Amino acid sequence: MSEVDLKELALTGGLSEAEWDHLLETLGRDPTPAEVGVVSAMWSEHCSYKSSRVHLRKLPNEGASVVQGPGENAGAVDIGDGKAAVFKMESHNHPSYIEPYQGAATGIGGILRDVFTMGARPIGLLNSLRFGAPEFEKTPYLFQGVVDGIAGYGNCVGVPTVGGDVYFDDAYNQNILVNVFAVGVTDIDDIFYAEASGVGNPVFYVGAKTGRDGIHGATMASEEFSDEDEEKRPTVQVGDPFKEKLLIEACLDLMETDAIVGIQDMGAAGLTSSAVEMAERGEVGLRIDVDKVPAREPGMTAYEYLLSESQERMLVVVEEGREQEVSRVFDKWELEWAKVGEVIEDERFEVQEDGDTVVDLDVPLLTSAAPMYDRPTERPAYLDDLSTPDVSPADDLGEALSDLLNAPNITSKRRVYEQYDHMVGVGTVVRPGDGDAAVLRVPGTDSALAIAVDCNSRYCYVDPREGAKLAVAECARNLACVGAEPAGTTDCLNFGNPENPEIMWQFVEAVEGMADACATLNAPVVSGNVSLYNATGAGNIYPTPNVAMVGHFDGALDDGDGEGASTCGSAFRNAGDAVLLLGETDPSDVGASEYLKRQADDVGGAVPTLDLEREVAVQAAVRELVRSGTARSAHDCSEGGLGVALAESCIGTDGLGLDIDIEPGDRPDLELFAESPSRVVVSCPTEDIAEVVDVARSHDVPVMELGAVTGDGRLRWGGLLDVAVSDLRASFESGLDRLDEDLGE
Amino acid sequence: MKFGIVQFPGSNCDRDCYHVASRVLDQDAEFIWHRDRDLDDVDVVVLPGGFSYGDYLRTGAIAKLSPVMQEVADFAESGGPVVGICNGFQVLLETGLLPGGMLRNESLHFICRDVHLRCNRSGSAFSQTLDVGEVLEMPIAHAEGNYTIDEAGLAELRDHDQIVFQYCDADGGVGRSSNPNGSVENIAGICNRRGNVVGMMPHPERASESILGGTDGRALFESALEYAAG
């Protein structure tokens, strides 16, 4: 190829002119076509984090619980009993827009591999989804495809999908978000790392054969969408959850033999990035012979082998002389395997094809010395145009409440989670829909962990820094509501085009806000993912820094014998119980709220003010009340405020209601629907009211009695509100009916 | 007593059944790889749920070709208790150890939620200790649980009291509104004439501990033990 053609290849692969010049200069020669492919993949935003790396360093990643921070396939935290929780979140946004079923399915496959690669058996999945408005023509198709894809893959591999969130907004019409999270558990001493070592050790390829799937997936994830998407279409990968299940079992089997030196899945940029990353971590080199790679199609070139993103594949460095054990395990599970290379001393990535060396590059050139940018930032102009919220009081509080419960962002997500097997594994203690966080038993122990994912991206649009803090606070609060305490955090930072200084400003603000909140809440960030270029001709998405946390209970969970910590759900339990509010409502916290959106179709104002010290105190108080069993239910106030929280606690029961018994101020609607953070509704037997008050006071947390659970199935507040819970339930359960339109595959 | 839990590639409730047998019921349990042929020292055979062979082609269709299924058939022939849960039920249908076939749920979606079951026949390998009319609660989790059989076959099931469980409401009422997947006659589980081979779509292993929300499923495993004890 001529230099002109090579350059063309590099530019279509995503390199900038400057990066191309830099490459030529560093190399001192023309690269081969395969080398161009390798470099453009490794220098893509997706693999190199070139725009985000300087800022990600601000995230706190140390703490007593941290076993493995960022830098590996997933993070790991100590959860007691000598066990570690291994977890991570990833995006699969662009592939899911192009082919929703396969895009979402392969996202699940990828995140599971990140977890079991580290020796952890996956025990739970979450998914956080953003779609365009329900009325937007493509939304039903994308929604159904994504949910089906997650179900199709997750259910088959047998890992329960126990939670997540789904939001709808015009901002995502042309660019949906599919973020997936997986957590697994292993003994701390048995964690495996993606590090190559031992010169001469063989490198094994295991799993599905390589086809021409997804070539340039990493680059695609790093570019804005354009009208030429049609042409990028052949890059879609198809997942095979059955093969993944075999791969999980085979890898976990193989890990018992300790013949493995290092292991890594082939994710974005496939064989290239897995080989290069393993070499980098071990400060060695890797030589790969592409002719040995099991191929699904004839006639593939080195370029294609190196960049294929065929799914369900792993790269394993094995101790020399123990190849036998490897083949025995993979033969048992009927998986394809081949010895494709070896560890070499020089820190180089060498690739052979037909006996020729077609790639010979310095590993650091592809990793630590890859381009890195501190991109310019500028406060976005739109912020100056945000309105001062002005909501006139709703005429009828019952109707306003019913309307909020029916809002796509609040309505029940039952139709989603009922399609996910959320119970396989016999460990799901708190199921989706039943509590503020999912609670999963840790296999083989009496302890449990809790997981939640949160982000209100409308807040982040109005104020990325405070919005990100609020996301972290809500996530930790959700853990507190089931009695758990954060052990670690993972995130997925979804933003628009970082070359736009206003977007870069959003990104930096959000990261700094997140860093602040995670530090205060003692929730170190141990893994994560960045997805940039979520932008189309129609504009950038709302900044969406998704936050997921894993929490622990500090010991055993009470399994009915009265020993260990209690947990609880969000629904009231008994008629006659008292209902109390921890924290305080500020009726002016209506900016960017769901009420403002529904009543006035406005997203303006300032986001609710978060006092992190107060947040810490509220969470500590709630945790104490839930763990001791004093609180029979706990539910935090988020979208839709106190009113929606109370309604949901009624809706989750079989016939219970609530009498609210507080003196209304001059804006009862705002008392119900303002979204002040750091508030949790708890219920308890009347004889425990004093205990709740004492615990709240001991943490310096305001507490008030709201009323009493009733047996008559109505939600009442003096003469202001009197509605049947069954009507509220009907409204809550039907908010996504408009998505029933069956628009195809 | 020893439970033998068959593992096909793609089984995913195998470990769950093992957990219930060994940790909840405190019995011996052992995994039986689908290529093995030895059921000699097993008292109860469990075909667990999951997606054997990815559920490709038809649920249970590829698993029926596994060598172990010949042994399971022999074990059943000799009167030993064989219970198939979810995918295990589908495998039993495909092998012909139980009559009928399975279609996709009416909704075409996977459904995971609690349902109520009415016991319709006591004394089978999975209902030895239950009373007719007893109502149990436990989860279903499947995309293909829409049981079907032709009129003649249905008549035979009825005549020989082979309908073990039916989907019902909380009070035991069997009707359209309590049918989650479209199964003929709300059928959730059936047995062979002798009662030693039982298949059911719901998951008793997921309802065997109070921490998971219910213990109604435990009685089914206890039934299998009693049945095996004779």
Add this chain to the structure above:
Amino acid sequence: MTTVRVLIQSKAGVLDPEGEAVKGGIERLGHEGVERVGVGKVVDIDFETDDTDEIESRVEQICDEFLVNPIIERYSYEILDNQ
């Protein structure tokens, strides 16, 4: 090499929920006058051999014992052009 194309469809009288759903989808797309939709499977099998008799007997065995569940399905097959 010879390719055999097997079509597997619902037996008459057996419910075809997928066919119903596809029919609904076609109608929602604005097409009237669709009376029935049936969804089944097509399985193409490439045999090494070109011996048609052998292939026929093998295909029938494969269908009867594995590919088709006679309780709910029926099948037909044709031998596509040998290549």
Add this chain to the structure above:
Amino acid sequence: MTTVRVLIQSKAGVLDPEGEAVKGGIERLGHEGVERVGVGKVVDIDFETDDTDEIESRVEQICDEFLVNPIIERYSYEILDNQ
């Protein structure tokens, strides 16, 4: 009434895990010499009308907009004998 038979199969180069699994099953049944198995869908659509031109254009629209996902699938169709 006219029946149209649409075959929907994986595009060349796209992974077909179901075909792979079925091939494994056929082999387990004892059949050697099977080179490849592809599994797809067959959709029979009964139209009220007998106007072949109209049917063709409708089938193509139904396939392009609804039935077939052109990113991973291809389709072909034939009009079966009118009845």
